[in-house]
Every structure is written in C-alpha cells, then in structure tokens.
Amino acid sequence: xxxxxxxxxxxxxxxxxxxxxxxxxxxxxxxxxxxxxxxxxxxxxxxxxxxxxxxxxxxxxxxxxxxxxxxxxxxxxxxxxxxxxxxxxxxxxxxxxxxxxxxxxxxxxxxxxxxxxxxxxxxxxxxxxxxxxxxxxxxxxxxxxxxxxxxxxxxxxxxxxxxxxxxxxxxxxxxxxxxxxxxxxxxxxxxxxxxxxxxxxxxxxxxxxxxxxxxxxxxxxxxxxxxxxxxxxxxxxxxxxxxxxxxxxxxxxxxxxxxxxxxxxxxxxxxxxxxxxxxxxxxxxxxxxxxxxxxxx
Amino acid sequence: xxxxxxxxxxxxxxxxxxxxxxxxxxxxxxxxxxxxxxxxxxxxxxxxxxxxxxxxxxxxxxxxxxxxxxxxxxxxxxxxxxxxxxxxxxxxxxxxxxxxxxxxxxxxxxxxxxxxxxxxxxxxxxxxxxxxxxxxxxxxxxxxxxxxxxxxxxxxxxxxxxxxxxxxxxxxxxxxxxxxxxxxxxxxxxxxxxxxxxxxxxxxxxxxxxxxxxxxxxxxxxxxxxxxxxxxxxxxxxxxxxxxxxxxxxxxxxxxxxxxxxxxxxxxxxxxxxxxxxxxxxxxxxxxxxxxxxxxxxxxxxxxxxxxxxxxxxxxxxxxxxxxxxxxxxxxxxxxxxxxxxxxxxxxxxxxxxxxxxxxxxxxxxxxxxxxxxxxxxxxxxxxxxxxxxxxxxxxxxxxxxxxxxxxxxxxxxxxxxxxxxxxxxxxxxxxxxxxxxxxxxxxxxxxxxxxxxxxxxxxxxxxxxxxxxxxxxxxxxxxxxxxxx
Ligand SMILES: Cc1cc2nc3c(=O)[nH]c(=O)nc-3n(C[C@H](O)[C@H](O)[C@H](O)COP(=O)(O)OP(=O)(O)OC[C@H]3O[C@@H](n4cnc5c(N)ncnc54)[C@H](O)[C@@H]3O)c2cc1C
Numbered sequence: 001x002x003x004x005x006x007x008x009x010x011x012x013x014x015x016x017x018x019x020x021x022x023x024x025x026x027x028x029x030x031x032x033x034x035x036x037x038x039x040x041x042x043x044x045x046x047x048x049x050x051x052x053x054x055x056x057x058x059x060x061x062x063x064x065x066x067x068x069x070x071x072x073x074x075x076x077x078x079x080x081x082x083x084x085x086x087x088x089x090x091x092x093x094x095x096x097x098x099x100x101x102x103x104x105x106x107x108x109x110x111x112x113x114x115x116x117x118x119x120x121x122x123x124x125x126x127x128x129x130x131x132x133x134x135x136x137x138x139x140x141x142x143x144x145x146x147x148x149x150x151x152x153x154x155x156x157x158x159x160x161x162x163x164x165x166x167x168x169x170x171x172x173x174x175x176x177x178x179x180x181x182x183x184x185x186x187x188x189x190x191x192x193x194x195x196x197x198x199x200x201x202x203x204x205x206x207x208x209x210x211x212x213x214x215x216x217x218x219x220x221x222x223x224x225x226x227x228x229x230x231x232x233x234x235x236x237x238x239x240x241x242x243x244x245x246x247x248x249x250x251x252x253x254x255x256x257x258x259x260x261x262x263x264x265x266x267x268x269x270x271x272x273x274x275x276x277x278x279x280x281x282x283x284x285x286x287x288x289x290x291x292x293x294x295x296x297x
Numbered sequence: 298x299x300x301x302x303x304x305x306x307x308x309x310x311x312x313x314x315x316x317x318x319x320x321x322x323x324x325x326x327x328x329x330x331x332x333x334x335x336x337x338x339x340x341x342x343x344x345x346x347x348x349x350x351x352x353x354x355x356x357x358x359x360x361x362x363x364x365x366x367x368x369x370x371x372x373x374x375x376x377x378x379x380x381x382x383x384x385x386x387x388x389x390x391x392x393x394x395x396x397x398x399x400x401x402x403x404x405x406x407x408x409x410x411x412x413x414x415x416x417x418x419x420x421x422x423x424x425x426x427x428x429x430x431x432x433x434x435x436x437x438x439x440x441x442x443x444x445x446x447x448x449x450x451x452x453x454x455x456x457x458x459x460x461x462x463x464x465x466x467x468x469x470x471x472x473x474x475x476x477x478x479x480x481x482x483x484x485x486x487x488x489x490x491x492x493x494x495x496x497x498x499x500x501x502x503x504x505x506x507x508x509x510x511x512x513x514x515x516x517x518x519x520x521x522x523x524x525x526x527x528x529x530x531x532x533x534x535x536x537x538x539x540x541x542x543x544x545x546x547x548x549x550x551x552x553x554x555x556x557x558x559x560x561x562x563x564x565x566x567x568x569x570x571x572x573x574x575x576x577x578x579x580x581x582x583x584x585x586x587x588x589x590x591x592x593x594x595x596x597x598x599x600x601x602x603x604x605x606x607x608x609x610x611x612x613x614x615x616x617x618x619x620x621x622x623x624x625x626x627x628x629x630x631x632x633x634x635x636x637x638x639x640x641x642x643x644x645x646x647x648x649x650x651x652x653x654x655x656x657x658x659x660x661x662x663x664x665x666x667x668x669x670x671x672x673x674x675x676x677x678x679x680x681x682x683x684x685x686x687x688x689x690x691x692x693x694x695x696x697x698x699x700x701x702x703x704x705x706x707x708x709x710x711x712x713x714x715x716x717x718x719x720x721x722x723x724x725x726x727x728x729x730x731x732x733x734x735x736x737x738x739x740x741x742x743x744x745x746x747x748x749x750x751x752x753x754x755x756x757x758x759x760x761x762x763x764x765x766x767x768x769x770x771x772x773x774x775x776x777x778x779x780x781x782x783x
Contacts, residue, residue: 043536043645044674066542086483097483099492100460107736115736116729121641123457123673124710125446125496126717126728127755128737132459132492141488153542176403177424179516181582203585240484244401263402263481273486278475283487285743290736 001029006145014112017293025139048148051080067151070095074233080144086136090184105131106146110291120148141290155198159208163193163217169247171215172260186228187258194224231257237271301361311353318342330371330378339380344388348505356472364749367499369441372433375718377498404480409440409504425511428455440504446496448714453672454546459495464508470745499751501744515580519590522617523575523602524568531573534600535671543589547578548672555666559620562627568604624668632681638697640704641713644674653703661696675713717755723762
C-alpha cells in the first residue's frame with residue numbers, strides 16, 4: 001500500500017479495520033508518496049509537510065531559504081519515522097528531541113479517522129497535544145500523515161571542537177559549569193568529547209577559543225559527527241540516566257555515544273524497556289481507543 | 298451539592314479533619330480562579346499533604362464517581378480550576394516542598410504546590426534559573442504550570458513548561474500512580490505520555506511530583522527598548538529581527554493605549570511621541586549577544602525606531618520592563634474594567650490581525666489595548682469596558698470573541714498560554730473539526746473512562762455549549778493540505 005493522499009491512507013486503514021487486517025506502517029503501508037512540503041512560511045520559521053518526506057529532501061528545500069529543521073538523526077529517515085521512533089542526533093543537545101520541534105500533526109487513526117491536533121504556530125495550548133503523544137508510538141497508535149514543524153535559521157558559522165580525554169565526565173562537568181553554549185555535545189566513549197559551536201562568525205570563534213582553553217580541545221572537521229551518528233545507528237540499546245551520573249554510567253560501558261545533558265546513551269546491548277504497570281496500562285487503553293480494531297502493529 | 302453518604306468522613310480519614318473544608322464561607326475561597334466571571338461552590342475541598350493522600354482521595358472519587366478538580370494557586374485565566382458543584386476540589390497547596398536539587402543533573406524535583414519563582418530562587422545562587430516565567434510566577438504553582446503548559450515572556454527562546462519537565466508522577470483518575478520520565482530528557486519508551494499530560498488542564502490526572510530542568514544563567518543579558526511612531530513599524534522590526542536569524546529571549550510590543558496607561562500608573566518615562574515600544578531581550582554568550590544587540594539596533598532603526606535605550610544590568614533592565622510588566626494592572630488607570638484575550642497568529646500575520654483588531658474596536662465602539670509577545674505571535678488584546686454601563690460587558694465579550702475568530706482564521710490558535718478551560722471550550726469547534734475533538738475525547742477516555750477528572754473543561758459539552766456545534770472551520774493544518782478532510 002502506497003497512498004498518495006491522506007484520503008487514500010484513511011480509506012486503506014478504514015478498509016483494513018473493517019476486514020480485520022493488520023498493517024505495519026513502513027512495511028505494509030509506505031508513506032514515501034506522501035512527501036510534499038505543503039507550506040513553508042520562512043518569515044514564521046515554520047513549515048508543514050507530509051510525513052513521508054525524507055529529511056534530506058526537506059533539508060534541501062529549507063536551506064534554499066537559509067533555514068533548517070534542527071534534527072539530525074542517523075541515516076535519512078522520513079519525518080514520520082523521526083516522530084514515531086523519536087529519532088534525533090547530536091543537535092538535540094540544544095534543540096531537543098522531535099517532540100520539541102513538532103507544532104502540530106494530522107493523524108489517521110486505526111479506524112481511518114483523520115484527526116488533527118496542535119497547529120502551525122509556535123505557541124499554542126488549545127486541546128490535547130497528540131503530536132507529542134505519537135512521539136515514540138512506533139506507528140502503533142496512528143499513521144502520522146502531516147506534521148507542522150518549528151524551524152531555525154541556518155547558522156552563519158559552525159565549528160567543531162574535539163577533546164581527547166580519559167575523563168569525559170570531568171570535561172562535561174567543566175563545560176556545564178561554564179557559560180559556553182554548544183549546539184551539540186557528544187561523548188564518544190571511550191576517549192573523546194565532541195562539541196559543536198554555531199552562530200555568528202566572531203561569536204563562534206570566541207566560543208571555540210574559550211572551549212579549547214577550558215578543556216584542552218582542538219578545532220576539528222565535522223567528521224566526528226558522522227562517526228557519532230554511525231555509532232548511534234549501530235547501537236542496540238538506548239539507555240536513559242540522570243545526567244549527574246555520567247561518570248558511573250560511562251564506567252559501566254565499554255563503548256557508547258552519549259548525549260550527556262539529556263541523559264541518553266546509545267549502547268551496544270539492548271536495554272530493557274522499563275515501563276511501569278500504570279504506563280503499560282495506559283499504552284493499552286490508548287491503543288484500544290485510537291486503534292480499536294488493532295489494525296496497526 | 299450532595300456527596301454520597303459518609304464520603305466526607307472517608308475524606309477526613311484520608312487526609313485529616315483539618316484538611317477537609319465543608320463550611321460554605323470557607324468553600325467560597327475556591328469558587329473561582331483568575332477568570333472570576335465563572336463561579337461554582339464545590340461540595341467539599343480537600344488539601345492532601347502527600348502523593349499517597351492524593352491517591353487515597355482520588356480512589357474514593359473513582360469508587361463513587363465523584364468528580365474532582367485539581368487546584369494550584371487559582372491564578373488560571375480560563376476557568377480550569379472552576380469547581381464542579383457536585384464534586385470536590387483537590388488543592389495541592391500543602392504540597393510545596395522542593396524535594397531535591399540535583400545540580401550535577403541540572404534537575405530540581407518538586408511537589409506540585411511549589412510556586413514557580415521558588416524554583417529559580419532555590420538555584421539562583423548556584424548560577425541557574427527555571428526558564429518558564431509566567432507573569433504570575435510569584436504565586437502560580439508548578440502543578441498549575443504543568444496543567445496549562447504555561448509560558449512567559451522568555452519562552453520565545455527558552456520554550457514552555459513542556460520543554461522543561463523531564464519527569465512527573467501523576468495520580469490517574471482511578472487513583473493509580475503513573476510515573477513518567479525521570480531526569481533524562483525524553484527518557485520513556487513508547488508514546489510520550491508526559492507530553493500529552495502536560496497541557497491537559499487537569500483532565501488526565503493530578504500531578505503530585507514534577508522533575509524540572511534548570512538552565513544555566515546566561516553570561517550576558519542585554520535589553521533594548523525601541524520607540525516607534527506606530528505599531529506597524531514595531532511589527533516590521535520584529536519581522537526583520539526574526540528574518541535575520543537572531544533568536545531573542547523575549548520580544549514584546551506595547552501600543553499607544555498601553556503606553557499611555559503605563560505612563561499614568563508607573564511613569565516608566567517612555568520616549569516622548571512613542572506610538573509603540575518594542576522590548577527586545579537577548580541572552581547568551583557575551584560575544585554573540587553583543588553582535589546580536591548591534592544588529593537589533595540597526596534593524597530597529599531601519600524599521601523607523603527614533604530612540605533606542607539599552608540596559609546591561611538587572612537594575613537598568615527592571616526600568617525598561619517596568620511598564621510592560623505592569624501593563625495589565627495599569628489598564629485600571631484608563632478604564633474601569635478590561636477583558637484580557639489570549640490568541641495566537643503566525644508571526645507574519647501580526648500586521649494584518651492588528652489592523653483587523655483596530656477595525657473591530659471601531660465597529661464595537663470599545664477601545665482595545667495591545668500588549669503582546671510579538672516574537673511568537675501571542676496576542677493579549679485588552680478590551681476596555683465599563684461594567685456599570687448596561688450591555689458594555691456583552692459588547693466587550695463579543696469583541697474579544699471576534700478577535701479570537703480573526704486569530705484562528707489567520708492560521709493561529711484559540712490560546713497561546715491561558716488554556717481552554719471552561720472559557721473557550723465552546724469555541725473549540727471553531728479551530729477543531731468534530732473528528733479532531735472526537736480524537737481528543739478518545740484520549741481523555743483512555744485516561745479517565747468515567748469522566749471524573751475536571752469534567753466540563755477543554756472539550757465542548759452539550760450541557761455547556763448547547764447541542765448546536767459551533768461553526769466549523771478547517772483546521773490550520775487541514776487548510777494547507779491538498780487533500781482535504783476525509
Ligand atoms: C496576573 C496573571 C498573569 C498571568 N500571566 C501568565 C503568563 O504570563 N503566562 C501564562 O502561561 N499564564 C499566565 N497566567 C495564567 C496562570 O497563572 C497560569 O495558567 C498558571 O499556570 C496557573 O497556575 P495555578 O497554580 O494558579 O493553577 P490553577 O489556576 O489553580 O489551575 C489551573 C489548571 O491547572 C489544573 N491543576 C492545578 N494543579 C494541578 C495539578 N497538581 N495537577 C493537575 N492539574 C492541576 C487545574 O485543575 C486547572 O485546570 C497569568 C495569570 C494571572 C492572574
């Protein structure tokens with residue numbers, strides 16, 4: 001199934017629901033024909049896209065207007081996948097996970113109901129925020145059909161700093177107590193901390209100089225970010241921890257890519273999802289309400 | 298106003314006699330929130346002292362299907378904490394301990410009754426602050442902020458409550474305790490329950506513990522106040538600043554009427570002849586802020602600013618903010634009564650919508666003051682009226698409603714920060730289709746199958762709005778789609 005419009009997608013899900021069929025989004029139903037940029041209002045720093053558009057395609061469109069979506073996960077997923085699988089990359093240090101960039105969504109529920117939430121404005125508290133709810137839903141609550149996104153200006157300058165260290169937690173602590181404001185801060189464990197500074201040219205230069213002096217780093221090219229993303233993509237588990245426990249978390253791992261301010265480590269072995277009984281109960285209740293025929297698997 | 302027999306005794310057993318309020322005079326304290334036009338006496342108010350006590354109270358409500366309304370400081374402006382006459386109010390006022398300050402993790406764990414500003418106070422000497430800063434921050438509670446997803450002048454850069462809450466413990470409408478997130482950002486697996494609970498206006502459960510992200514104080518803060526002859530010019534300056542790629546922490550505009558009121562009330566001494574003032578605040582790394590400040594100065598002058606003042610320390614800053622911070626209260630100097638509206642428009646639509654507000658104001662013969670969060674398109678039109686003049690309130694309300702319609706038609710929203718509550722529940726169909734609302738209802742039922750958590754709020758009900766649904770306009774997202782509503 002490869003719907004070209006949201007109506008088609010809705011008809012497909014309604015049909016599957018009536019016939020008792022199961023659909024796995026991304027396999028049985030692909031969204032790559034739902035890939036239009038519906039609106040890009042540069043002056044508002046927002047855009048609305050169909051969820052099947054790939055990050056690379058969107059990146060190209062936005063760059064032409066001097067803007068970007070500050071989301072840089074490994075590979076080239078669709079926007080829908082970024083949201084459904086809460087995919088993010090190094091820039092999440094400053095700009096947050098997908099949930100912080102989604103302003104509104106149009107969903108197709110399991111029974112074919114098309115419903116929207118949020119809007120296209122950057123500030124909005126009307127109604128429940130279903131755009132957040134579907135973050136991490138893995139395509140099991142609804143098909144994400146349209147997404148409105150918050151954009152940022154492309155920075156005038158950007159410079160990477162890499163620190164070779166056997167005490168990354170110490171380095172991260174130094175940086176935290178400083179007034180530096182990197183856009184990305186990854187620990188490539190073991191042995192390295194990578195920083196990305198973005199902004200006006202002189203301001204970036206000043207931050208790079210201050211950072212190098214503070215933590216004995218050196219300016220580097222951006223290859224380290226590709227490495228971080230590759231290692232993140234290879235990781236089998238995502239470990240959440242209190243950021244203050246970075247040192248002990250690192251001590252327990254042979255290898256990882258770590259976003260220390262968020263408290264997230266991408267690790268080599270699977271991590272048990274630790275959802276509480278109450279949370280699991282709610283996942284079930286939401287599934288029953290939003291996808292009553294259990295079409296989406 | 299009747300609770301099941303013995304219910305109050307069971308509440309007393311759960312939280313202690315001194316924390317159960319039933320006398321009508323005492324109940325009157327709780328009959329409304331900041332939206333004082335709506336009032337109802339609850340059957341009873343309980344003030345639990347712990348998460349376990351909240352659970353015990355909610356379990357009783359669930360057993361007997363007694364509606365409950367959570368309450369923080371009661372500063373809400375949409376009637377979210379308006380009691381239900383046949384139900385109880387659960388006030389978290391006694392739960393105001395800061396449970397943990399974890400500087401290494403940059404997190405603070407609080408009970409829901411902690412006042413917003415107390416979080417910043419607790420970490421300021423360590424060089425941190427809690428970023429969401431509603432103007433009511435001295436009193437409003439973190440629980441209320443979570444329920445409303447509150448913002449403030451500085452959310453333009455720093456984000457809203459939802460961007461600063463990493464974890465919460467929530468008592469669900471069946472009395473179970475739901476633990477969400479923790480100290481990691483976006484740490485849970487599965488759908489983002491935390492994200493949907495925040496901003497749900499107390500309809501999905503009661504927050505009993507909240508983990509907040511705190512932010513390092515910036516190296517430098519620079520505030521500029523630019524005076525323009527007209528609000529159009531101030532608006533152009535805002536667009537130019539946004540287009541240049543600068544992200545100020547705040548951008549606020551005041552128009553002629555609000556300047557006049559502020560001058561009468563506080564004498565902030567704004568530049569002579571200013572038809573509008575624009576406040577721009579920049580924070581961050583010194584080198585960046587300095588460069589941005591120069592650019593803001595240039596862009597404002599190019600847009601027609603005839604005077605620009607600059608503040609580089611807290612004392613100077615306070616002077617520039619004086620008129621803005623007191624703008625609502627100052628309205629009392631020029632009008633006996635005023636109605637505060639809260640609507641959002643895409644930033645590029647600001648000039649058009651401001652013109653529309655002017656037209657509506659003229660058509661209704663009532664003055665409207667505009668003081669607003671220009672950077673994120675969040676308007677707070679103040680409709681001036683005189684309650685003693687017959688029909689004036691109704692006209693003011695009608696005007697305020699039409700302004701809201703103009704916001705939604707421009708692709709915006711019914712509310713940027715005050716919430717839907719009871720106030721705008723019946724307006725929801727003007728922004729959302731029946732199917733959108735049905736989806737909201739399904740989510741609500743998943744959390745609260747019996748509908749006992751803050752009933753009558755957020756979603757329109759026949760009882761509140763009559764059977765006739767409001768006029769449907771396509772959702773802002775839907776309007777964009779080539780594919781229309783299914
Ligand atoms: C002068 C003034 C200025 C204001 N300025 C701003 C502003 O700049 N930005 C802004 O966003 N808002 C502003 N507000 C609105 C208001 O202060 C916020 O909405 C605030 O978050 C409400 O907090 P509260 O503790 O007073 O909540 P309440 O009014 O007591 O309750 C608000 C809602 O939250 C629910 N609730 C309360 N506690 C809990 C809990 N523990 N768990 C679940 N639900 C709960 C209630 O049921 C209700 O629906 C302002 C209000 C006033 C009076």
